[in-house]
Amino acid sequence: MSVLEFIREKTEGLQQNTAQYRAKVEPRFREWSDKLNDKITNTLNNPWMTNFNPFDGNKIFGSEKVIQNETAKKMYVNLKSQMGQETYVGGWETIDQDCINRFADVTGDTQWIHTDPERAGKESPFKSTIAHGFLTLALIPKLTEMVNSKINLYPEARMIVNHGLNQVRFPFPVKSGAKVRARIRLMRVLPMKNSIELINEISIEVENRKRFACVAETVLRLYF
Secondary structure (H helix, E strand, O other): OOHHHHHHHHHHHHHHHHHHHHHHHHHHHHHHHHHHHHHHHHHHHOHHHHOOOOOOOOOOOOOHHHOOOHHHHHHHHHHHOOOOOEEEEOOOEEEOHHHHHHHHHHHOOOOHHHHOHHHHHHHOOOOOOEOOHHHHHHOHHHHOOOOOOOOOOOOOOOEEEEEEEEEEEOOOOOEOOEEEEEEEEEEEEEEOOOEEEEEEEEEEEEOOOOOEEEEEEEEEEEEO
């Protein structure tokens, strides 16, 4: 083999290896880039960033001075003092088979692990039907008294809007007939122009069980 043939062979091999390496690495870089872009977008969409104007001397980022409504300002100070604390423990509610069946009909999720007690008793590792995870999640407004007209956790607010969820987990199943209740821990309070945003950790407790059925970080907007 001549020197030129040797160099040509090594060059072709190097080019082939480079192409294979690029084929493996480029998708990973693309994935990392997409994740980074998502994080940046989520950060920019955060109300802290939305309401932050570094050139406005009349507004202080993360302070009640952002709030223009006096009632909201007082409530913000009060809520801020409760951050990290458990602010609510609800009463026990039973999730029976009828409740599970009605949720299955509405959502179309009629899997036997939810709707067939006889089969679940024989084949399911839980030996019973279990509630849908999203049923447990959907009960949060009821379990936290947010839909109870007789109880108002935030009486100063003119309107309360469910703004979404940051994260949700279902650590433990809820068997048909089990009793559950909600516990609220106030995680963050975000001041806004005419509202306050609350981030609560909602833990759905199952009676006589150590693990929670659902742990969700909810986002509420209180308008004044």
